[in-house]
Amino acid sequence: MLELKNISYQVDAEGQQRDILHDVSLTIDERFVAITGPNGGGKSTLAKVIAGIITPTAGQILLDGEDITGCSITERAQKGISFAFQQPVRFKGLTVRDLITLAAGRDITVSEACAYLSEVGLCAREYIGREINASLSGGELKRIEIAMIIARGTKLSIFDEPEAGIDLWSFNNLIQVFEKMHEKLGGSILIISHQERILNIADRVIVVADGQIRAQGNREDVLPELLADGATCSVLTDKL
Amino acid sequence: MDKIEKDLLEQVADLHEVPQGAYNIRANGQMAGRNTTENIDIVTKTDKPGIDIIIKPGTKRESVHIPVLLSQSGLQEMVYNDFFVGEGADITIVAGCGIHNGGDEESRHDGIHAFYLAPGARLRYVEKHYGSGDGNGRRVMNPTTIIELGEGAYMEMETTQIKGVTSTIRDTRATLAAGATLIVREKIMTHGQQLAETNFTVDLNGEDASTHLVSRSVAKDESRQVFRSVINGNARCTAHSECDAIIMDEASVSAIPEVTANHLDASLIHEAAIGKIAGEQLTKLMTLGLTEKEAEEQIVSGFLK
Numbered sequence A: 001m002l003e004l005k006n007i008s009y010q011v012d013a014e015g016q017q018r019d020i021l022h023d024v025s026l027t028i029d030e031r032f033v034a035i036t037g038p039n040g041g042g043k044s045t046l047a048k049v050i051a052g053i054i055t056p057t058a059g060q061i062l063l064d065g066e067d068i069t070g071c072s073i074t075e076r077a078q079k080g081i082s083f084a085f086q087q088p089v090r091f092k093g094l095t096v097r098d099l100i101t102l103a104a105g106r107d108i109t110v111s112e113a114c115a116y117l118s119e120v121g122l123c124a125r126e127y128i129g130r131e132i133n134a135s136l137s138g139g140e141l142k143r144i145e146i147a148m149i150i151a152r153g154t155k156l157s158i159f160d161e162p163e164a165g166i167d168l169w170s171f172n173n174l175i176q177v178f179e180k181m182h183e184k185l186g187g188s189i190l191i192i193s194h195q196e197r198i199l200n201i202a203d204r205v206i207v208v209a210d211g212q213i214r215a216q217g218n219r220e221d222v223l224p225e226l227l228a229d230g231a232t233c234s235v236l237t238d239k240l
Numbered sequence B: 001m002d003k004i005e006k007d008l009l010e011q012v013a014d015l016h017e018v019p020q021g022a023y024n025i026r027a028n029g030q031m032a033g034r035n036t037t038e039n040i041d042i043v044t045k046t047d048k049p050g051i052d053i054i055i056k057p058g059t060k061r062e063s064v065h066i067p068v069l070l071s072q073s074g075l076q077e078m079v080y081n082d083f084f085v086g087e088g089a090d091i092t093i094v095a096g097c098g099i100h101n102g103g104d105e106e107s108r109h110d111g112i113h114a115f116y117l118a119p120g121a122r123l124r125y126v127e128k129h130y131g132s133g134d135g136n137g138r139r140v141m142n143p144t145t146i147i148e149l150g151e152g153a154y155m156e157m158e159t160t161q162i163k164g165v166t167s168t169i170r171d172t173r174a175t176l177a178a179g180a181t182l183i184v185r186e187k188i189m190t191h192g193q194q195l196a197e198t199n200f201t202v203d204l205n206g207e208d209a210s211t212h213l214v215s216r217s218v219a220k221d222e223s224r225q226v227f228r229s230v231i232n233g234n235a236r237c238t239a240h241s242e243c244d245a246i247i248m249d250e251a252s253v254s255a256i257p258e259v260t261a262n263h264l265d266a267s268l269i270h271e272a273a274i275g276k277i278a279g280e281q282l283t284k285l286m287t288l289g290l291t292e293k294e295a296e297e298q299i300v301s302g303f304l305k
């Protein structure tokens, strides 16, 4: 179970204090929780705060009751938090196999590594030896990023827009991937997404906008809130 | 051969025992072993230190190992090795130099290797440089490589220096006739106060000659590296040089390209990228449970793989 208590993240933007996250409190212990909301609302920032990549300026983070606010990225990863980036990182020289092996945290056989790749619909034999460099397409990188999370197999997995750049055919498989992951590991899967079909499978949808939780509940409850958001642009209206 | 020499041999030539095929082992300035084959002859030079390696036309799937080992502190030598690769031959040459310096004097090996490839010859040349020993004596290697590729000849050169060489100036000069191809892959890691300087000069003289130079390097601590490449396109030809370096700590790396097209259809490209390890790469590996130090090691070793 993950608990965030009064998380705020303030930055100094051109001499002005800006709240990227403002007093966010939430608890995650369901199977699938989806976070959605407008671009720039603070979703990725929230995920980075959970993974330890960003240190919040205020608030507390608990994992299964243990305060992990002061823990490093590495410590949190070892305690069971996995995070698939919105923009996967490229590495010159490291291969798909290297990264899957590092993710698994132990020496794995080629066929094990291949199994993880097949789960995300990549023909393993073709990919296993490839470098994670600019020659991989955006969608391929996204899938490898997901395969790494499967290989880690931790109790909390966070996916930041996993469907972005993934074609429609694979999209259906993606949902199966999440279901299979949960079956195997239990724990919770937190998915940041703009996709209605992902919101549909979530046990709870959380709407984050302007660095705050705007609404949460099941999809039907929060959808009107979402649509209302899309219709106006607060930055523009503020200026007018 | 003693333990130190065996270690050096393993590091520079991946050899545990004497190699298969033709070889010439030079240890502390002396010949420590030689084997020739029906197609490959090795002859000691009479006018200066060094050997001639003569490969008969059409020789296929054979290899030549010519490791050089220095374990006696303070030894300094200059060696000339000439390789004549006959028409249509297709072979591998593995050279390498290992210096173990347990003393306080400078040990130095300066090797001048000249490769003459006849038309249509193919060569894979692998060269490794390695230093060890905890003495204060410097370990210096200055390899000069001269390459002359005949028509349609093809040469691939892999040169690696990963550890322990205090100072190195590596000069490579190549001329390419029509249809010849030269591919060079260089990997260098420097640490401490080490200095590594690489100078490539390639003259593309014949129609459709092509070259690809790839240098990947990591500079740690206070080490310094300089990568210079001079490419002259004197005919319709293509050239691509890439210098890709990671700097760490207080190290410094310079990439100095010079590309000159003396022909309208010469197409020459140089790319250089120097920078520290990207923060997001470290972050990604840390989210997989690695410490920052482990992440750094993985990134560096992958980069130089």
Ligand SMILES: Nc1ncnc2c1ncn2[C@@H]1O[C@H](COP(=O)(O)OP(=O)(O)OP(=O)(O)O)[C@@H](O)[C@H]1O
Residues within 6 Å of the ligand: A011, A013, A020, A037, A038, A039, A040, A041, A042, A043, A044, A045, A046, A086
């Ligand atoms: N270090 C920073 N300094 C200033 N502004 C920042 C910083 N980091 C993030 N922001 C801003 O914080 C806001 C939230 O960014 P975040 O990436 O969390 O949005 P998001 O909800 O994930 O959006 P998207 O749906 O586009 O992925 C954005 O306006 C972004 O520009």
Ligand SMILES: [Mg+2]
Residues within 6 Å of the ligand: A043, A044, A045, A086, A160
């Ligand atoms: Mg985002």
